[in-house]
Amino acid sequence: MEFLSRFSWKPLLGVVIVYLASLTFYRLYLHPLAKFPGPKLAAISRRYGPIIRISPYELHINDPSFYEKLYRQDGRWNKYEWSYKAFSAPDSAICTPDHDLHKQRRAATAPFFSKASVAGKQGIIYSLADKLCDCIGKSVDSESSINIGTAISAFTRDVATQYILGKDYRNLDTEDFNAGMTAVLQSSGAIWRVTKHVPWLGPTMKSLPPSFMERIADDATKSFLIFLKDCELTARAAISAYATKDLGDKDSRTIIDEILRSDLPSSEKTLNHVNDEVGTITGAAFETTAQTLRQVLYQVYSNKAILSRLRAELSTLPSADDQNLAAHERLPYLTAILMEALRLSPGVATRLARIAPDRDLVYGKWSIPSGTPVGMTALLMHKNESLYPDPEKFDPERWMDTEARKKADKTFAPFSRGTRICLGMQYDHHQPIFRFRRLTS
Numbered sequence: 001m002e003f004l005s006r007f008s009w010k011p012l013l014g015v016v017i018v019y020l021a022s023l024t025f026y027r028l029y030l031h032p033l034a035k036f037p038g039p040k041l042a043a044i045s046r047r048y049g050p051i052i053r054i055s056p057y058e059l060h061i062n063d064p065s066f067y068e069k070l071y072r073q074d075g076r077w078n079k080y081e082w083s084y085k086a087f088s089a090p091d092s093a094i095c096t097p098d099h100d101l102h103k104q105r106r107a108a109t110a111p112f113f114s115k116a117s118v119a120g121k122q123g124i125i126y127s128l129a130d131k132l133c134d135c136i137g138k139s140v141d142s143e144s145s146i147n148i149g150t151a152i153s154a155f156t157r158d159v160a161t162q163y164i165l166g167k168d169y170r171n172l173d174t175e176d177f178n179a180g181m182t183a184v185l186q187s188s189g190a191i192w193r194v195t196k197h198v199p200w201l202g203p204t205m206k207s208l209p210p211s212f213m214e215r216i217a218d219d220a221t222k223s224f225l226i227f228l229k230d231c232e233l234t235a236r237a238a239i240s241a242y243a244t245k246d247l248g249d250k251d252s253r254t255i256i257d258e259i260l261r262s263d264l265p266s267s268e269k270t271l272n273h274v275n276d277e278v279g280t281i282t283g284a285a286f287e288t289t290a291q292t293l294r295q296v297l298y299q300v301y302s303n304k305a306i307l308s309r310l311r312a313e314l315s316t317l318p319s320a321d322d323q324n325l326a327a328h329e330r331l332p333y334l335t336a337i338l339m340e341a342l343r344l345s346p347g348v349a350t351r352l353a354r355i356a357p358d359r360d361l362v363y364g365k366w367s368i369p370s371g372t373p374v375g376m377t378a379l380l381m382h383k384n385e386s387l388y389p390d391p392e393k394f395d396p397e398r399w400m401d402t403e404a405r406k407k408a409d410k411t412f413a414p415f416s417r418g419t420r421i422c423l424g425m426q427y428d429h430h431q432p433i434f435r436f437r438r439l440t441s
């Protein structure tokens, strides 16, 4: 106490002020990104050009012509660690910043999502889509209401867990389609925004004993925690069985089997690694796909002309082709509807920064120093008026002209592009297609 009474705050305050003033001066005038336009204070809004310094360290570019230069297969591309650390899943491929380690991790799970692998498991999607149609049918017959939005989320979760983990959590069988779980998953974007800025929050929550979390959590969060716990138990069991057991034929394998059988070194086959992969891959599959499906159904049912044209096209498909993906993909109007839904889907609505670690990037007159996180936002590109006139309008027609479709190829990227392109593209494509005929009948 005596120490405190003798302590003068003035020198400390002086040090803090000098520190903050120097930091501000450095960031504004000496930092490698100081020359780039951007707000000096976040609160001041002004119009800038397509390239903006959005934080002391990060640039954003809103210019479709730069998209294919930033999201590429050639060259080394890191992710921005600050952004992905916030998921607290450092052992997953999706959150791996380093180019080489990501490549190694991605190679282990990529075969699981190939077109052939998805085709081999299409029965899962088909039968669960039937179950979803039955749920909707029952509510129509009994003239009761149904929340189709949450039913769709339940459907995409059941498909994803059955496909990825070989487990059906029967979300579609619960009375409210496990709406709490949907709510938790839909809030993950907001949580990500917080954990990016408060980096200790995620690891602290992860380290809390599950019994404590269960005591303080609400019912919705509890169902999510139970799911995570079950994933962990599944991973634990698979890892301990790995050394002794035959992991079964290819079609019945899970993503965990795929990782354990892969060429990854044993340091990459630990519980942490498997758990992080399972958590992020299922997470990536749930609400993204649900958003697209919701978009499709909402738009199709909001416009009679679109609905009847789609029905007419689907009626030309022989019933023998009910489960034939290639036959569905040949239907131009159905394909146009899916592309238009993906164009407007806010499944991944944020910027996705990439870093060229070993070379400067060039954007117009700007030379961007190597190591700088540079992001673009596909949704902004998809709503660019010069590429998509009347961009807010759901207009499948814009995809019916093959020339226009070819032209848009470089600027249509709902699944991102380059080395980090979505692994679940093939899988995702199947979901709305099957049983569309029933859903729109």
Ligand code: HEM
Pocket: 093, 094, 095, 106, 160, 280, 281, 284, 285, 286, 288, 289, 292, 345, 347, 348, 352, 414, 415, 416, 419, 420, 421, 422, 423, 424, 425, 427, 428
């Ligand atoms: C309409 C549905 C979907 C959309 C719009 C979508 C979009 C995306 C985007 C934009 C990325 C890049 C993320 C980043 O840069 O951080 C991504 C990555 C990824 N997605 Fe999807 N996704 C969808 C469905 C799925 C599904 C169904 C799965 C799995 C079954 C999946 C698994 C993944 C994985 C594993 C990655 C990380 C790839 C890597 O880093 O190598 N996604 N997705």
